[in-house]
Amino acid sequence: MELKTLLTSMVIIGFSAGLVSAQADATLAVEGEVISTSASAPAFAENLDTVYSGWRFRKLETRSLQLDDFDNPAFVFVDKGIDLFEKVDGTEGKACASCHEDVEDFAGLRPKMPRVEDGTLVTMENLVNECRTERMGAEPWKYSGGQMTAVTALIGLQSRGMSVNVAFDGDAAPFFERGQELYYQRVGQLDMSCSNCHEDNYGVMIRADHLSQGQINGFPTYRLKNAKLNSAHARFKGCMKNIRATPYKEGGDEFKALELYLAARGNGLSVETPSVRN
Amino acid sequence: MKKIFMITAVSVLSVTTAFADTAPSDVVFSDGAVMASLTTVSGDAAAGRDIFKNRKLGNCLACHMNDDMPKQQFHGEVGPPLTGVGGRWEEAELRGIVTNAKMMFEGTIMPGFYIDSGYERPLKKFDGKSILSAQQLEDVVAYLLTLKD
Numbered sequence: 001m002e003l004k005t006l007l008t009s010m011v012i013i014g015f016s017a018g019l020v021s022a023q024a025d026a027t028l029a030v031e032g033e034v035i036s037t038s039a040s041a042p043a044f045a046e047n048l049d050t051v052y053s054g055w056r057f058r059k060l061e062t063r064s065l066q067l068d069d070f071d072n073p074a075f076v077f078v079d080k081g082i083d084l085f086e087k088v089d090g091t092e093g094k095a096c097a098s099c100h101e102d103v104e105d106f107a108g109l110r111p112k113m114p115r116v117e118d119g120t121l122v123t124m125e126n127l128v129n130e131c132r133t134e135r136m137g138a139e140p141w142k143y144s145g146g147q148m149t150a151v152t153a154l155i156g157l158q159s160r161g162m163s164v165n166v167a168f169d170g171d172a173a174p175f176f177e178r179g180q181e182l183y184y185q186r187v188g189q190l191d192m193s194c195s196n197c198h199e200d201n202y203g204v205m206i207r208a209d210h211l212s213q214g215q216i217n218g219f220p221t222y223r224l225k226n227a228k229l230n231s232a233h234a235r236f237k238g239c240m241k242n243i244r245a246t247p248y249k250e251g252g253d254e255f256k257a258l259e260l261y262l263a264a265r266g267n268g269l270s271v272e273t274p275s276v277r278n
Numbered sequence: 279m280k281k282i283f284m285i286t287a288v289s290v291l292s293v294t295t296a297f298a299d300t301a302p303s304d305v306v307f308s309d310g311a312v313m314a315s316l317t318t319v320s321g322d323a324a325a326g327r328d329i330f331k332n333r334k335l336g337n338c339l340a341c342h343m344n345d346d347m348p349k350q351q352f353h354g355e356v357g358p359p360l361t362g363v364g365g366r367w368e369e370a371e372l373r374g375i376v377t378n379a380k381m382m383f384e385g386t387i388m389p390g391f392y393i394d395s396g397y398e399r400p401l402k403k404f405d406g407k408s409i410l411s412a413q414q415l416e417d418v419v420a421y422l423l424t425l426k427d
C-alpha cells in the first residue's frame with residue numbers, strides 16, 4: 001500500500017501570530033492546495049456567520065505541527081493503522097486489506113460520516129467494527145481505543161482536503177434534531193451547554209484555553225495533552241466531565257446524534273484528519 | 279397535635295440555625311441580590327482570594343480577568359474583568375451574583391456557586407452538592423468587596 005499523502009507538505013500562508021482574542025487569520029495549504037479552515041455557516045446555525053476549524057485557534061507552534069506530515073505526531077499512529085489494516089485477524093482469516101485492497105479507495109467516505117443506514121445512525125467506528133465482527137469474525141475494537149483511532153485516522157486521511165458534506169435531512173433529520181437538542185442542553189453541576197462555550201464564546205480565553213467552535217473536521221485528533229489520537233466521542237466525554245456532567249456513552253445514541261449535528265455544523269470545512277491540538 | 283409538633287420543631291431549629299448556614303434552597307433573592315449573609319461568621323477576604331483562583335473551587339479566573347492577581351498567568355475573558363468590581367456592586371448584589379448568577383443575568387453562562395439541585399446529569403460525586411460552601415461563598419464576597427479602583 002502506498003500512501004502518497006504521507007509525503008505531502010503543508011505551508012501556512014499569511015498567518016498573523018500572537019492573536020489571542022480571535023481565531024488566527026491563517027490559511028492552511030497542502031501541497032499548494034488550500035485546505036478550508038473556514039466556510040460560511042450552514043443556515044440552521046443561526047448564531048454563526050462563519051464556521052472555523054479548531055486549527056485556527058491553536059498557537060503557532062501547535063498549528064505548524066500540522067503543516068508537514070513528518071512533523072505531525074499523529075502519523076506514528078497512522079503508520080500503526082496501516083499495519084492493522086493489513087493484519088489478518090479473526091476466524092475468517094482476513095485483514096481489512098483482503099477486501100479493501102487500496103485504502104485510498106476510502107477517499108470521499110469521511111466527509112459523509114456519520115450517515116443513516118436502514119434507519120440506524122452509523123459512525124466510522126461502527127463501519128470498522130461491523131467489518132471486524134460480520135466479515136472477519138474478529139472481536140470488535142474498543143470504541144475510542146488505540147487500534148480503532150489508528151484505523152479511523154488512516155481512513156479519514158484519504159479524504160483530507162475534501163469538504164465535509166454530511167446529510168442531515170430525510171431519514172437523518174431525527175438524529176440531527178436530537179443532536180441539536182443535546183448541543184443546547186445545559187448539563188452538569190456547572191450547568192452549561194456545548195453552545196455556551198463553543199457558540200457564544202469561541203475566540204476568547206477560558207483560563208489557559210483559547211475556545212474554538214468545537215468543530216470535528218480534524219478527528220481523530222492528536223492531542224499534545226495525552227500524546228495520542230482521540231476520537232470525537234472521547235472529546236465530548238472530556239468536555240462533559242469538565243462541566244461536571246455524567247458523560248453519555250462513547251458510541252451510544254446520544255453521542256452519535258451529537259456527532260452528526262456537529263459534523264453538519266462543519267459542512268464546508270475541509271477534512272483535516274489527523275489534526276493536532278493541545 | 280401536628281401544629282404543636284411543628285412549633286417545637288421550629289423552635290429547636292431556630293436554636294440550631296443561629297449557628298448554622300443557610301441551605302442553598304433557603305436563600306432569599308430580591309432583584310438578583312441576597313441581603314442576608316449565608317453564615318454567622320463574616321467572610322475572610324484572604325481565603326476568598328484563594329478560592330477565586332483555585333481551579334477546584336471558584337476558578338473565577340477561568341472567566342474573569344483580575345488585576346489584583348498579576349502573578350497568575352492565565353486570566354479568562356468569558357465574563358467582564360472584575361478589577362474594581364467592589365466599587366460597582368453592593369455586597370448583597372455580589373452575594374446574589376455568586377450564589378446564582380442567573381437570578382441577576384438571565385441565561386448567563388456563569389455557574390451558580392451555591393446551588394445544590396436542579397442541574398441535569400451531574401457527575402455522581404457532585405450530585406446534590408453546591409460548588410462552594412456557604413462560608414466559601416461569603417469569603418469570595420468579602421474578597422470581591424476589597425476590589426476597588
